[in-house]
Amino acid sequence: MINLGISILIGLVAFAVFAVIFSPFAAIVPFVIAFLAAYIVLTNRAMKQVGAISAQAQKEMQAQRFDKAIETFKRGFALEKRQLLVGPLMHANLGTLLYAKGDFAAARPHLEKSNRWGPVTRTMLGANYAVLRAMLACDHFRNRKYDEMRATFETAVKQGKKDGLIWSLYAYCLSKIGDREGAMKVLGRAADANPNDEKIKANQLALQNNKRMKMKAYTPQFYQFHIEPPPPEMGGAGRRVVWQRR
Incomplete structure (x- = not known):
């Protein structure tokens, strides 16, 4: 400013x-x-x-010095009042890092504030915006705020229409809370947007046959959303999963 x-x-x-x-x-x-x-x-x-x-x-x-990385990003807030959009950018970086680190309470306000400028933020962050919104939606899922989860996932898939993982996360969370019909509808929309995505088709078939969705196909990114602990070969529940850009 x-x-x-x-x-x-x-x-x-x-x-x-x-x-x-x-x-x-x-x-x-x-x-x-x-x-x-x-x-x-x-x-x-x-x-x-x-x-x-x-x-x-x-x-x-x-x-692997994540605490120092967090402190480094925080220094960017000194520029927030000087330059437009620096604040949302720093919040996006911090929110992603803290969430991947497993510090959900600390990540939550940053994930929320990364959307401060709405459409401008979406344009600036591009594909990463969908990831940020999906992380926040998964946080709502863990806290059983299902209405907020749905609304936030909708903003995520709107930006990440071509991202099969984001769609599948949405459907997976719906299936976990017993909304299999809603999950099927989400995967139907995903298939319309991504007609050649075999992973989406496989998950559609799994739900149609009353089976669990196959989220391991999205390894390791799926586990970075902390919906489930990683399998033993990835270090099990005790391992810290750090965000990897796709």
């Missing part, structure tokens, strides 16, 4: 100068040019700082 304010101020200075020398009408274009130039420069400067923070956090994660 600070960068936006500074850019507007620079634009107004340009407007005032040209309005005095020429006319208010002639000052409109200089205002726009000055505003955009200032905002682009200031935004690039801020995003370079964000990039440096993210790169450092990634190094910490690769070294």
Whole structure:
């Protein structure tokens, strides 16, 4: 927000100068040019700082120093008031990391705040937005907030229409709470959006035959949503599952 304010101020200075020398009408274009130039420069400067923070956090994660990665991402909030959208981006990173780490209570507010700017956030985060919403939906599932779970999963599949795992997670959670019919409808929508996805077809067939859905096909990503503990070959229930980007 600070960068936006500074850019507007620079634009107004340009407007005032040209309005005095020429006319208010002639000052409109200089205002726009000055505003955009200032905002682009200031935004690039801020995003370079964000990039440096993210790169450092990634190094910490690769070294399995997750607590340090969390603290590194938190430093990004110092830029939240300076640059638009930095806040949701930092919340998204922290929410994902804390959730994958298994600290659900700490992850929850970050997952919620990552959606602060709505459509703008969806565009900025792209496919990761669907993952964030699915994590929050799974958190609602664990806390038996099933209405919130359904609503949040709907936003997840809307963004991740081509992501079979997100659809299958939605259906799986519905089947776990006894809503087999709802799960079938979700998989039907998933199949319409992904007609060549064999994993979705296999899960449709499993539900039709009153069998459990085959979520192991989505290993290891499925276990990063903490709906079920990983199998023994992945370290069992005691193993910490760390988020892997697909």
